[in-house]
Amino acid sequence: MKQVMLYCRSGFEKECAGEIQDRANALEVFGFPRVKNNSGYVLFECYQAGDADKLIREIDFQSLIFARQMFAIASELESLPADDRITPLLESLQELEAFPRCGDLRIETPDTNEAKELLKFCRKFTVPVRQAMRGKGYLFNKEHSKKPVLHICFVKPGHCFVGYSYANNNSPFFMGIPRLKFPADAPSRSTLKLEEAFHVFIPKEEWDTRLASGMWGVDLGACPGGWTYQLVRRSMFVHAVDNGMMADSLMDTGQVKHHQEDGFKFEPPRKNVTWLVCDMVEKPSRVAQLMGEWLIRGWAKETIFNLKLPMKGRYDEVLEDIENLKYFLIENKVKFKIQAKHLYHDREEITVHIQVLSNISPH
Numbered sequence: 001m002k003q004v005m006l007y008c009r010s011g012f013e014k015e016c017a018g019e020i021q022d023r024a025n026a027l028e029v030f031g032f033p034r035v036k037n038n039s040g041y042v043l044f045e046c047y048q049a050g051d052a053d054k055l056i057r058e059i060d061f062q063s064l065i066f067a068r069q070m071f072a073i074a075s076e077l078e079s080l081p082a083d084d085r086i087t088p089l090l091e092s093l094q095e096l097e098a099f100p101r102c103g104d105l106r107i108e109t110p111d112t113n114e115a116k117e118l119l120k121f122c123r124k125f126t127v128p129v130r131q132a133m134r135g136k137g138y139l140f141n142k143e144h145s146k147k148p149v150l151h152i153c154f155v156k157p158g159h160c161f162v163g164y165s166y167a168n169n170n171s172p173f174f175m176g177i178p179r180l181k182f183p184a185d186a187p188s189r190s191t192l193k194l195e196e197a198f199h200v201f202i203p204k205e206e207w208d209t210r211l212a213s214g215m216w217g218v219d220l221g222a223c224p225g226g227w228t229y230q231l232v233r234r235s236m237f238v239h240a241v242d243n244g245m246m247a248d249s250l251m252d253t254g255q256v257k258h259h260q261e262d263g264f265k266f267e268p269p270r271k272n273v274t275w276l277v278c279d280m281v282e283k284p285s286r287v288a289q290l291m292g293e294w295l296i297r298g299w300a301k302e303t304i305f306n307l308k309l310p311m312k313g314r315y316d317e318v319l320e321d322i323e324n325l326k327y328f329l330i331e332n333k334v335k336f337k338i339q340a341k342h343l344y345h346d347r348e349e350i351t352v353h354i355q356v357l358s359n360i361s362p363h
Contacts, residue, residue, distance in 0.1 A: 040110030068176025103144025190226035220263035221280030
């Protein structure tokens with residue numbers, strides 16, 4: 001297997017390609033990305049057989065910013081006959097020397113309007129394919145969350161890529177996208193950005209301790225309160241900082257203190273803040289610096305913030321801002337864990353999460 005497929009947001013194929021190229025080079029896996037603009041995916045072509053498996057094993061998926069999913073391609077099938085698509089799928093796997101027995105099946109499409117028209121077909125196709133794959137031993141008879149995932153990605157009618165990912169190094173979500181419902185009482189749709197960030201960055205089993213009721217949070221650039229809403233619904237108390245007005249529904253909870261101040265000048269009245277969140281429309285380097293200052297001063301224990309991207313040089317800007325922030329924290333002896341993702345609900349921005357650690361070395 002010599003190809004890796006990565007899903008991404010349509011229009012961000014070049015950023016995804018640049019990132020996988022850098023990661024492959026670091027592992028001394030040589031190859032090149034195939035990019036089709038606005039396709040919603042990137043194919044990385046390795047020169048050596050077996051290197052695709054090496055990439056999906058050794059690249060930490062959580063550390064990829066622009067990829068929503070990553071899997072090794074076993075075969076590409078074009079012009080599948082409409083009356084029998086399953087037989088060619090099975091035959092393509094039978095020709096392989098090694099294909100892992102999988103614990104789950106996902107029949108997906110890239111996240112584009114053109115490809116998404118196939119989703120209804122993908123859902124109907126899943127049941128007969130699952131039965132056939134189990135019959136031939138490519139799938140366990142029952143779903144197994146710790147075994148590899150079998151991916152079939154249709155990019156056009158009758159044209160698909162078949163492959164696998166490892167359960168401990170992939171996105172657990174269908175198409176790499178958490179399915180979230182917009183809360184009717186939320187002040188703005190931006191609330192989904194923070195909710196998705198919680199799902200992506202914080203293990204569900206840690207929510208009770210890290211997103212606990214009674215905690216204090218600060219929301220910089222809070223108006224009208226989309227991100228504050230996510231903290232309030234988890235029974236936290238929030239300092240909402242913005243010169244604009246907050247939604248009355250949030251103020252009526254009694255959990256929000258509104259500070260009509262500049263987010264870059266605000267200082268928390270008490271040093272009991274756990275969460276700092278920020279979705280300000282500012283230069284990314286300036287926001288990253290501000291987040292670093294809060295963590296260095298011990299004003300917050302965890303932060304989630306957005307970095308708005310320029311029209312050009314988006315990948316370079318992201319790398320520079322994150323590396324500068326890491327250096328700033330390390331220089332000031334802050335131990336931390338950092339993650340960054342171009343989330344589904346992000347557009348021209350990425351979302352960054354930093355957790356301050358007490359007993360683990362920074363990385």
